């Protein structure tokens with residue numbers, strides 16, 4: 001690794017990239033993968049068949065570039081989201097990571113800044129730095145309870161050009177009240193900031209949680225981003241999207257690469273969206289396991305954070321690394337997100353959840369005896 005690092009440092013790399021490490025959650029060959037919040041259910045057979053047929057229809061035309069405007073996909077996404085949205089309100093890219101990168105390319109860049117509220121999604125600072133945007137780490141979410149007043153004050157004081165709100169928040173799992181989004185939007189009036197609500201886990205929220213999609217009308221600087229990587233069980237497809245005023249999508253057309261969504265990606269995503277009811281059928285099962293994990297961790301004497309997502313962050317661990325390694329040795333990979341005394345686990349199937357809770361229970365008992 002150090003030799004590789006040395007060779008890298010001999011290259012005429014951009015100064016601001018020197019010494020940086022790439023994003024890298026471990027990809028290990030383990031039976032139970034609960035570390036990157038994927039949907040652990042496979043793609044249902046009917047949907048699999050529809051995707052194969054749709055992709056196969058595209059193959060004969062692969063000598064041509066795909067629809068640069070991905071019109072059918074934007075139509076399907078608008079229909080899925082509802083809220084009176086039309087295809088003009090939609091944008092998509094290869095994962096919501098690329099959607100966020102497009103936003104930073106268009107509205108951030110050298111001399112500009114973006115603010116987020118850690119602990120939050122680890123990609124915000126990385127995407128900011130790769131686009132030359134200064135990243136500001138806001139306070140106020142250290143106890144996973146960002147409120148409207150604190151968020152608005154910090155956004156106003158920062159003068160940031162972009163604001164990242166993550167709801168439900170990764171890694172804590174908590175959803176924000178819409179009062180936070182409204183207050184932040186008002187507070188960013190002077191700087192005319194783009195306010196991004198990252199709703200990657202929206203489908204897993206407890207009933208009664210209202211999406212920021214309901215705030216879009218009349219707020220031309222508000223953006224709600226979503227993904228097919230989690231609830232839709234399609235992380236391998238790489239399809240993320242956003243809803244916004246049409247002019248925001250037009251701004252992103254200035255920075256996207258031509259034909260950035262391949263014909264194969266578009267075909268697979270369209271086929272999946274026409275079967276969204278089947279793909280989303282497991283969301284309720286996952287929510288049951290999520291709530292079971294919270295209850296099970298409490299029983300073990302740990303301190304889970306209430307979650308509206310498909311994962312649970314939990315504290316109360318004296319030696320999180322020992323627990324993480326012990327679980328891994330037992331065939332269960334979870335995530336150390338770097339918060340002292342805490343680990344994060346994805347809610348999987350009933351069987352996966354059982355193995356996780358039992359293995360964890362045994363490890364904690366060993367520590368006591």
Ligand SMILES: *Cc1c(COP(=O)(O)O)cnc(C)c1O
Pocket residue numbers: 037094095096097098121166170198200226227228229230235238239240
């Ligand atoms: C998983 C995740 C995403 C989704 O990333 P994709 O590029 O769409 O796979 C976005 N935001 C957050 C907070 C996430 O946890």
